[in-house]
Amino acid sequence: MLALAAALLALGMACSSAPTTPPPTSTPEPTPTLAPNPTSTPVPLVVDTEVLDLASTRAFVILEEILEELGHRESATDQESAAAMYLQTKLQDLGYETEIQQFIVEHVSLAGMEFAVSALDESGLGDVSGILTPVGLAMPGDIPEAGLEGRIAFAKRGVITFQSKAENVFEAGAVGLAIYNNVSGPFRGVLVGQSEFPVISLPLADGEAVQDLLVDSEIDASIKLTLENLPSQT
Numbered sequence: 277m278l279a280l281a282a283a284l285l286a287l288g289m290a291c292s293s294a295p296t297t298p299p300p301t302s303t304p305e306p307t308p309t310l311a312p313n314p315t316s317t318p319v320p321l322v323v324d325t326e327v328l329d330l331a332s333t334r335a336f337v338i339l340e341e342i343l344e345e346l347g348h349r350e351s352a353t354d355q356e357s358a359a360a361m362y363l364q365t366k367l368q369d370l371g372y373e374t375e376i377q378q379f380i381v382e383h384v385s386l387a388g389m390e391f392a393v394s395a396l397d398e399s400g401l402g403d404v405s406g407i408l409t410p411v412g413l414a415m416p417g418d419i420p421e422a423g424l425e426g427r428i429a430f431a432k433r434g435v436i437t438f439q440s441k442a443e444n445v446f447e448a449g450a451v452g453l454a455i456y457n458n459v460s461g462p463f464r465g466v467l468v469g470q471s472e473f474p475v476i477s478l479p480l481a482d483g484e485a486v487q488d489l490l491v492d493s494e495i496d497a498s499i500k501l502t503l504e505n506l507p508s509q510t
Contacts, residue, residue, distance in 0.1 A: 391482040398467035399475040404451040405498040414441035425449035439468040456483020
């Protein structure tokens with residue numbers, strides 16, 4: 277029994293002391309790398325300067341002809357019609373098929389003033405008459421104490437907006453407003469909103485001439501602005 281126990285003990289010790297073999301570990305697969313996309317080399321743009329210069333020269337010749345021979349080309353004028361025919365001829369010479377299309381435009385007609393005047397954009401319409409009364413720059417302190425009831429205000433451009441000038445004289449009772457330029461030449465003004473009465477502009481020279489007349493006498497003036505539908509083309 278002692279020998280059997282010793283043998284079993286020896287067997288148990290042999291079994292417990294035997295080295296264990298670890299399980300094989302898996303080798304990770306290498307991560308594939310993407311090859312970089314080849315970059316394209318931009319092709320430089322080649323500009324034929326001779327062709328560009330020729331086109332520019334022709335364009336300026338046409339522009340000079342339009343400006344010098346036809347002049348201003350406002351809608352529904354003979355100059356506008358002549359310009360349309362001129363451009364049609366030029367395009368046809370280049371091989372294009374063209375067609376002039378007719379349409380109707382709204383035009384503000386101005387009458388009653390003997391000067392080179394124009395209506396401000398968003399001016400009110402109407403036929404008004406009254407004594408032309410100078411109001412400086414049409415600032416609140418420039419309005420006569422007696423007001424402007426039934427009068428046409430005569431103001432100089434500058435310092436405050438056209439809209440403010442119109443509102444100031446209208447609140448004082450004016451039935452119209454004429455604004456003359458503060459620099460040489462005429463101008464086209466724009467009001468912020470539709471005015472309650474006609475508002476027109478004059479060149480500096482005409483405005484100063486009127487201002488000189490108002491020093492010695494009163495002037496009865498009238499402004500007539502009407503809206504007309506006139507034929508135009510493109």
